[in-house]
Amino acid sequence: MRLMCLNGWGGKLxxxxxxxxxxSAPDVLCLQEVVHTPTADRTWLTYWxxxxxxxxxxxxxxxxxRALPDHVAVFCPAAQGDLWDGETRYDSQWGLATFVRKSIPIIGQKQGFVHGEFSANGYGDHPRPRSAHAVRLFDFDKGHPVVIAHMHGLRNLDGKHDTAARLVQAQRLADLAKSVARDGDRMIVCGDFNVLPESRSFDILRAIGLADLVTTRGFEGTRTSHYRKSGRYADYMLVNAAVNVVSFDVIREPEVSDHCPLVLDFD
Known part of the structure; x- marks a missing residue:
């Protein structure tokens, strides 16, 4: 099975x-920074x-x-706020989405928040609400389930260092994944965590048996040339010991976002 995790940057590229x-057509796509504006007939809008x-x-x-017509899509909004076409305002929802190939049954799932609750009246100031989604899939090729969970972590304007809220979000992500899983399940947790590799968030995820693939396999960051700031790590993918990693890569080319896609082949 092939899993891709990517922050889509609102479709800027x-x-x-x-x-x-x-x-690529991955079997499962975990996509963050997804925009959904049901009332808009415009192609582009502007965030201010x-x-x-x-x-x-x-x-x-x-x-x-439309790009992945053979997939079931689940959109998980974190907030509804304003996007603009000149002086015309549109209500636009923002969050993350999970896409699963239709031949792979979803036998369990849970959507939740790792920070705050759904904001219906604007995006607000940072730190904003952050959602997460976990699915339990049945893998017919292997004859047993796999749990995949992802989140988009808190953005703080003063950096990616540990905060109390970030440690809470890691615990909520761990709890969400565990609530969908059963004993013995393969488990994968991924996303744009917005934390540094030395974050204590990973201690929380290690406590449920997960190990990160980005930092343990020598990848020097997950950002593309479109990201102009220092600090090249944001995205991570963790697996438990039941996951057989066939291959894992941080994709540098093509650049389709300011984040690199993370691609895992596993069985």
Whole structure:
């Protein structure tokens, strides 16, 4: 089975990302920073906040659905806020999504929040609500289940160091994954954690039997050239001992986001 985890950057590099996903067609895609604007008939909208201006694909979620027509899609919104087309405002939902090939049954799932609760009246100031999603899939090739969970971790304007809220989010992610799993299940936890490799978040995840593949296999960061700041780590993928890792890679080319896709082949 092939799993891809990626922060989609709101579809900013849409023209590169869509062909890449069509060609890659992973069995499971865990995608963060997903935009869903049901009332918009525009292709691009703009996000404005505190002097930050970012182009966003208005219906990024639906575009990924069309790129992966053989997948079941689950969108997990964290908040609804404003996106703009000139002076016209649109209500837009923002969160993460999971895409699972239709031939792979989802036999359990749970959506939750690792920080805060759903914000219906604007994105608000940081730290904003953060969602997570876990699925339990049945792997017919191997004859037993696998649990896959992902989150988009808190963004703090002063860096990626440990905070009390970040340690709480790690515990909530661990609890979410465990609540879907059964004894003996293979388990994979991934996402844009927004923490440093030395974070105590990994102590919490190690306590449920998970080990990170990014840092233990010598990858020097998960950011592309589109990310201009220091600190090259953000995204991680952890597995338990029941997962047989066939291959794992941090994809450098093509650059389809300011984050690198993480791709795991496992059985």
């Amino acid at each position: 849409h023209d590169l990302l869509i062909p890449y996903l069509k060609a 906040h505190d002097g930050v201006e970012l182009p966003q694909r208005a219906n990024f979620f639906l575009e990924i659905c």
